[in-house]
Amino acid sequence: MTSASEPGPLAPPAARPWPPILLAAIVAAAVAASYLxxxxxxxxxxxxxxxxxxxxxxxxxxxxxxAAWTLKRHGTTIRPDAAADVLVTDGPYRFRRNPIYLAHALILLGLAEITHNIWFVILAAAYIPLVTWLAVLPEERHLEARFGDAYRGYKAQTRRWI
Incomplete structure (x- = not known):
């Protein structure tokens, strides 16, 4: 039996690393849509x-x-399909619970400006609900099961997106 401060093994939040898959799919779709x-x-x-x-x-x-450096510094994974070892609440995580996914959306908007491809803007707007459904919600359930009241307190004080 493990104590609350020493969480035991737990299944990962997702079977697939949805955020990078979605990001790559949206970039490909925006490029294809600009031609089609x-x-x-x-x-x-x-x-x-x-x-x-x-x-x-x-x-x-x-x-x-x-965000990646902060996770690495704490010795926990950046992979969205792997179980968290540590509840990280500093660095960019003190301001938002999902800074990497917010970063993805900002990068898509930057790509829109570089390429003058409005499809990046349109699909960035689609990225947010998709990544929320496929990654954020499962990650939140995972973190709550893994870290209990510590995560619930963090969640109550830190916004998910903006």
Missing amino acids: APLSWPGQDDPMAHVAGLSLGAAGLVLMAW
Whole structure:
């Protein structure tokens, strides 16, 4: 029998690593859609628009690196299909519960600006409910089963997305 501070083995939150699968599928779909059903870019083609769009993408890359480094520093997995060893609540996780998935959405918006492909924006909007359903909700159930009241307290004080 394990104590509350020493959680025992538990099944992983998901059988597949849905977030990177979804991200790759959305990038491929946005590229394909730009050829099959091209839509004009509604944004301005000026330096400030480029700075704003590229800043979103850069912020996503920085956020993803910070979140991955934080998980590594705590000795727990970054894999969404593996059981968590530690409840991480610092670094970017002190602000949001899912910084890597938020980073993915920001990166997709940055790709939209770089390519002027509006499909990245449209599909970034689809990414959020899909990753919530396929990854976030199972991860939350896993973390609650694994860490109990500690996770429930963290969840009550830290937003999921924005």
